Amino acid sequence: MSVLAAIAVLAMLIFVHELGHFMAARLQGIHVNRFSIGFGPILWKYQGPETEYAIRGIPLGGYVGFPDDDPESEIPPDDPNLLRNRPILDRAIVISAGVIANLIFAYLLLVGQVATVGVQDFDYQPGVKIAQVMSEETAAHRAGIQAEDIILQADGEELGASAQAVRSLMEIIQTHPEQVLELQVQRQDETFRVPISPERDESGKGIIGVQLAPHGTLIRHRADSIPAAFGEGAVEFQRITVLTVQGFGQLIRNFRETADQVSGPVAIVAIGANIAKSDAGNLFRFAALISINLAIINILPLPALDGGQLAFLLIEGLRGKPLPTHIQDGVMQTGLMLLLGLGIFLIVRDTANLGWVQQLFQ
Template identity: 25%
Template structure:
């Protein structure tokens, strides 16, 4: 149960902030957002607030913000349709009923002749006395069809009516918010746990450890190990871990005086079966003020982003290996392992996953945010958009291929962890 809760919190937070980025910048651009969804597939919870439906869906493989004007969103009233209209005091239609009987004496029924629910906002048709009438439609009018209510989207509130810059920002904001989330988590970690010092300064020597037995003390600065210069904590850890059970000569600085100690790292077997050396000291930590925490958060975000970009390059360009990919099942199992080491490790894991999600979505692949941004770039260079049908076909093919890859990776993870 602990793992399930941890996974829901981590996954939900990552997807929520990603979609929140899309949502905020779409609203800033004046785009009508029809749905804010966490998860995919069948809806298990939904709540209408304002003009947006907020939903939680069954499959934990992402989420989406559905904007007016995207995909199949256009509402058209074909000639011959019989519609029922609820008018306000100014005789402007506020509700339009389609394909259903309406038991309301105040409804005006029309047989549609022509209509414009995007630009002019009017319906023209014949009333029950066969008079041709024209009714203005409110910008917030609701279409009711088979019991489902949908707010109309005037042209200026549709995604495709906005400038290239506004559309690009609404799409780019999703990955951007993933980087912002990681940045905020790293800041919180710095304030809660302190900031690791990169210098090879000894602190918190464990009782009975090889370091204590050899005489290593808090405050000692390691200068060399076996003649190799040590300039950072990572240098110290790397040499120690690579030499389990081997005597090492440490040259240290203690209060300005040079000393030499012989320490033999104790062998330790990791979960993946590797044997590394340990001497029983911890990385020094310093308390962080808000400025230190912000700098630390920025550095961590940049460092992990660089690392993930490098790993992706190696995976995709140098040596593609599907075994290196993980889907929701793999992330669940990794979250289970990390959660065992406490909330701070889980927070760090969430930050790294958030950066990974942001980077993956920026890849210039069809159906991903990066693929859509690529089309916006082409539009900006050409001065006109790519044919919508052709672009839609590219994204559709991309979605199909991504779903196939997701199924393959998920099955691989299931066989790896459960069989």
């Protein structure tokens, strides 16, 4: 059920994106002849007065079709309500509407989470928790440190109740290889001091052989009122959007180092399934995050994406006329093949990394 929930979230976000294109066209009186969710074989189809609505077997995309280039269309090629015959601004609104729809939907999802189940937060307590001692051969084990211990001080520095406490302790340990550090440790109701000498790793940094975790408890915060929910949702939307844009910037600047962090639909569904299984309330934020990612990816000026079509419109506006059709078609087809190739690669890689798949080959 958790996998189905994650697939439903992904399909819903695709539907919202395509609905944005569809509504932007229909509200302007532009002809639309197809509205499809998914690719591949048709599972359900309905023919309306003008538009064919379909659900297809592979829920990994969708499209809104226009009769402009449909050889079977009976609409005259000079009809003013064909997309290609509309002014640049009208076409830009249709092309960008999917991105706008995803952003608006992400914001509404976050407002809904704040207003209903609440946003998950962490109530930090002083110190850093020892989540695990890696082995008996580590400096931590020799010093008598145990899992669930709380490190309150390191080298005389207080580790306060904040998200930075773990980072502070790591930096102290890493910068003192083969030097004696004094840790103040809390174990249940007892507090005592432990001298420890971090070992030097291959990079020359100090390590003590533990996994660290923030000290505190997870809490959920709900807005006190509907207006407050819209305000807090806006703050959360801005935070996630900024972090996502920064992540894309880092990916572009350091592609070799970060390329393995790019996830395809299989990995996204797996992550969503784990979230649904552990805490279904977080599906709100998961869906909002994916929706924001879809918006940012689609607005990139790459062939076969919305941003690529907007780039063609910009060139048309600067030139006073569109690029020749064969050039546009060639660029779009090349971009589509590259995106399909990347998609297949990510699906194969992420499927191979699934736990149950790896067990088949052990």
